[in-house]
Amino acid sequence: MAKRDYYEVLGVSKNAMDDEVKKAYRKLAIENHPDKNPGDKAAEERFKEATEAYEVLSDKKKKEAYDNYGFAGVDGAGGSQGFQNAYRDFSDIFSGGGSGFEDIFSSIFGGGFSSGQRASSSRRAGAPNQGQSFRYNVEISLNDAMSECVKDITYNRQIPCKTCNGTGSNGGQVSRKVCPQCNGTGYV
Structure with missing residues (x-):
């Protein structure tokens, strides 16, 4: 038909x-x-x-x-x-x-049952943490979608401060002086 x-x-x-x-x-x-x-x-x-x-x-x-x-x-x-x-x-x-079922569970359980959090809680102690997942919406034309084109994206990320080694204090040790490079956050 x-x-x-x-x-x-x-x-x-x-x-x-x-x-x-x-x-x-x-x-x-x-x-x-x-x-x-x-x-x-x-x-x-x-x-x-x-x-x-x-x-x-x-x-x-x-x-x-x-x-x-x-x-x-x-x-x-x-x-x-x-x-x-x-x-x-x-x-x-x-x-x-x-709103769907994900929204309902997130409102009840505070999002604690997403697959990423469940996987991280079952990871063995002392294992390095995986990076945070990012999601970007990119608009492409119908022609780009049909030709399987590749698009580059740029994004900002935080890296540990080299001045304080991520501690947030001056000199790399825990102290009362705040690192001037990262303002005590440990990241730049």
Whole structure:
């Protein structure tokens, strides 16, 4: 079956504002949700189609790619994913936020159950600590993504102060004098 234009699916114009897109999706999602229409394959397909359209049209970057390149610009953003992103869509639409299970566990346990912290707590005593992980968002064009280009990034990092050897005090020993190079932080 050929895909329908996402704007047509939601019944909105190409100039529709974000709130219009959201309202149209919410209406279709409520009308066609599988829980409300058990066993109705046509309603399930309309729900999937509306979810796919909303996923693209509610994301500025995906919408721009769709407007410029059609379905080829968002291949993989929607398509045959079906219910894969339905939780994200409903948490955004019906709760007004995008919080997921990670946010819930972080708020309850203070983020103490992330994979990096669990791994560091199980590391043997005296082993050197691994460096902190960094995450950078880099914008690339569709052509760059297709050609598997390589982008260089620059970032600042802290290194132990050579004047105080990371102790924060003048002369490399613990004392009352603060290292003038790092101002007592131990890092520059």
